[in-house]
Amino acid sequence: DAGITQSPRHKVTETGTPVTLRCHQTENHRYMYWYRQDPGHGLRLIHYSYGVKDTDKGEVSDGYSVSRSKTEDFLLTLESATSSQTSVYFCAIRTVSPNFSYEQYFGPGTRLTVT
Amino acid sequence: EDQVTQSPEALRLQEGESSSLNCSYTVSGLRGLFWYRQDPGKGPEFLFTLYSAGEEKEKERLKATLTKKESFLHITAPKPEDSATYLCAVPLYNQGGKLIFGQGTELSVKP
Numbered sequence: 001d002a003g004i005t006q007s008p009r010h011k012v013t014e015t016g017t018p019v020t021l022r023c024h025q026t027e028n029h030r031y032m033y034w035y036r037q038d039p040g041h042g043l044r045l046i047h048y049s050y051g052v053k054d055t056d057k058g059e060v061s062d063g064y065s066v067s068r069s070k071t072e073d074f075l076l077t078l079e080s081a082t083s084s085q086t087s088v089y090f091c092a093i094r095t096v097s098p099n100f101s102y103e104q105y106f107g108p109g110t111r112l113t114v115t
Numbered sequence: 116e117d118q119v120t121q122s123p124e125a126l127r128l129q130e131g132e133s134s135s136l137n138c139s140y141t142v143s144g145l146r147g148l149f150w151y152r153q154d155p156g157k158g159p160e161f162l163f164t165l166y167s168a169g170e171e172k173e174k175e176r177l178k179a180t181l182t183k184k185e186s187f188l189h190i191t192a193p194k195p196e197d198s199a200t201y202l203c204a205v206p207l208y209n210q211g212g213k214l215i216f217g218q219g220t221e222l223s224v225k226p
Contacts, residue, residue: 102212
């Protein structure tokens, strides 16, 4: 399972409240990613990190921020949750294969419902 | 535009009935194609990486192949436990390893 945990696993929150999701890895991988998965849209990248304090946006980053103060933790924050952010959120880490491809391994996911 | 398309969206098979799933892609500078399996309520589970046209990888009843424009996931004599959604993904060149995913094929194998 690549040593990835996500917390919480389930959360229900109200519109307008802040929410922080945590991704924790135990294998010292440099790259970490946050995706969301929605019916009809598949998996889409929100933000990613390529080192401590180094982050970049993905294709659906509006309304989300991230932080990485330690190698092992990557936090995803919804500053003011909206119903459109109801989704399943997955964290992933990247390994580098001998052929320099970018294999990613995923955590178990967080199901977030915004009411 | 970089794009990954999977077909069919859903596939129903009888146990033992072999078939194939398709993943077609249009990306510049292919640096691998990944197949994942996803069970309901779980994260995608890594299956294979294919690097170049002509390459094949096998795992139990699954065999993945790659051409210059598409990849196939062949399922030989499937069992009910092979039921899952199968995803393919391609990393974008020089963009931090970002993956573009297909929509997935939902496979159901009935006994």
